[in-house]
Amino acid sequence: MTAVISDRVPPAVTLRIGGERRTKGASVFNHVSPVTGSVDAEIPLAGVADIDDAVAAAQEGFEIWRRTPGTERARKLFALAELIDANHEEFMRLGMLDNGTAVTTMVTMVPAASSWVRYYAGWADKVPQGRVNTTVMSEGELGYTLRQPYGVIGVIITWNAPLMSLCMKIPAALAAGNSVVVKPSEMTPFSAMLFADLAAQAGIPDGVINVVPGDAEAGSALVGHPDVKLITFTGGPITARKITAQCAETFKPVLLELGGKSANLIFDDANLDEAIPHAAFSSVAAMAGQGCAFPTRVLAQRGVYDQVVSGIAQAAKSYVVGDPFESTTTLGPVVNEAAVERITGMIDRAHLEGARLVAGGSRLGGELKNGCFISPTVFADVSPDSELAQVEVFGPVLAIIPFDTEEEAVAIANSTGYGLSGRIWTNETRRAMRVVEQMITGEVMVNDAKQASVLRPFGGVGHSGLGREGGVEGLEEFLWTKSVAFGGGPR
Numbered sequence: 001m002t003a004v005i006s007d008r009v010p011p012a013v014t015l016r017i018g019g020e021r022r023t024k025g026a027s028v029f030n031h032v033s034p035v036t037g038s039v040d041a042e043i044p045l046a047g048v049a050d051i052d053d054a055v056a057a058a059q060e061g062f063e064i065w066r067r068t069p070g071t072e073r074a075r076k077l078f079a080l081a082e083l084i085d086a087n088h089e090e091f092m093r094l095g096m097l098d099n100g101t102a103v104t105t106m107v108t109m110v111p112a113a114s115s116w117v118r119y120y121a122g123w124a125d126k127v128p129q130g131r132v133n134t135t136v137m138s139e140g141e142l143g144y145t146l147r148q149p150y151g152v153i154g155v156i157i158t159w160n161a162p163l164m165s166l167c168m169k170i171p172a173a174l175a176a177g178n179s180v181v182v183k184p185s186e187m188t189p190f191s192a193m194l195f196a197d198l199a200a201q202a203g204i205p206d207g208v209i210n211v212v213p214g215d216a217e218a219g220s221a222l223v224g225h226p227d228v229k230l231i232t233f234t235g236g237p238i239t240a241r242k243i244t245a246q247c248a249e250t251f252k253p254v255l256l257e258l259g260g261k262s263a264n265l266i267f268d269d270a271n272l273d274e275a276i277p278h279a280a281f282s283s284v285a286a287m288a289g290q291g292c293a294f295p296t297r298v299l300a301q302r303g304v305y306d307q308v309v310s311g312i313a314q315a316a317k318s319y320v321v322g323d324p325f326e327s328t329t330t331l332g333p334v335v336n337e338a339a340v341e342r343i344t345g346m347i348d349r350a351h352l353e354g355a356r357l358v359a360g361g362s363r364l365g366g367e368l369k370n371g372c373f374i375s376p377t378v379f380a381d382v383s384p385d386s387e388l389a390q391v392e393v394f395g396p397v398l399a400i401i402p403f404d405t406e407e408e409a410v411a412i413a414n415s416t417g418y419g420l421s422g423r424i425w426t427n428e429t430r431r432a433m434r435v436v437e438q439m440i441t442g443e444v445m446v447n448d449a450k451q452a453s454v455l456r457p458f459g460g461v462g463h464s465g466l467g468r469e470g471g472v473e474g475l476e477e478f479l480w481t482k483s484v485a486f487g488g489g490p491r
């Protein structure tokens, strides 16, 4: 049973720089509720001077944090995980206010987020310390490697799952001994406020986590700052190109978590009772389709194609679109008017490209007309090279494509420039293993395996990004390697 949350007043947003809370930045952003279409908060936005101050505070924080014993860092991160759990309802509320994610989704997202904090807390006193790679050689040298934190990490995140994004990046960076300056999206700053408060309550020293809501100018100032040693970014390709180009000037390392057009392969022998509801919910219901790794292309084998199409269409029509605070709502709005325009534009062009609409297909009116609500939309008979099959929509729109053979399915699955995630439904283990090996994606799930576990590294290839979050790989991204040799042979 989902808790009843009724308070719709957003918290005050401030810049968190060291121990200071700044109520004013360089400008103000009007936060518009995607549910009502009205301004519900004024957000102070960091300017270049605020970014400079935040980086200076993070530099001081780093000097403290890097000398804090791993066991102590672990203790504080474990305390943060506990506090996130203890504030479960407030994080659900803030998630709904940030971007309209439905309460029925937020209820599972908060524990998922705290599991990332807890996992990296466990690594803080076990950071891989490098290897002794040479014992006393004939020359008498002793060699070993040190794994060291970079220093100040610039964390730039997007708006679709703010708490989750914070937890996928910050705990790993901190467990490795770094400090961070976090720039949440100007559109979704609320969850980051509580996260910063709880980090302080958990005993993480001032300056180790600095939070500066801001726009592109603030983001660019953070990326270009000489004392920021690595950028970890989650967002879209246009921004990713700009950030990468800026980082190239000083050869600053950059981790990129970008978009996807993930394929969901349903073979004739699949368990359709599981595959159909999963395929529908994970593409057009969860987070109103605004998830980077969601399987937004279903590739269904000809023998089950009609059944898959009608089953998914039926499921999509059964979802309740509406107020995210209502416990009966399956999906809330998309993030803003610009998103509505982009998504409805793609729906219009899908019709023109000959795809067959089997569910949804429009913005919702009536009581929902002032908000950004789009009905869960499913197109069948989508051509694999059409826009809808090739370009990320980032909204509740699914493309279903038929295939005949395994080879054809793999070719279609690999035909976009993206490579984030993939899923296969089959009861034949050998086929699953063959297809897994051929899919050019950062992860592949088979049948009903869970997505996005902190235990496994997550990230893309190709246009989906660089680097990994999750697993020990996610920790190692925040460490650099120093090779050391001691002379000392007989003289």
Ligand code: NAD
Pocket: 156, 157, 158, 159, 160, 161, 183, 184, 185, 186, 214, 215, 216, 217, 218, 219, 220, 223, 234, 235, 236, 237, 238, 239, 240, 242, 243, 256, 257, 258, 259, 260, 291, 292, 293, 392, 394, 465
């Ligand atoms: P975006 O790229 O426009 O913005 C993301 C962040 O970058 C925001 O904080 C923004 O203020 C900042 N920014 C904008 N211009 C900047 C600049 N020049 N320099 C530095 N920072 C700048 O975000 P978007 O495109 O609306 O986000 C949606 C995308 O995010 C989708 O493509 C989605 O797939 C992707 N995404 C990926 C993951 C993942 O983990 N792989 C997760 C969620 C979302």
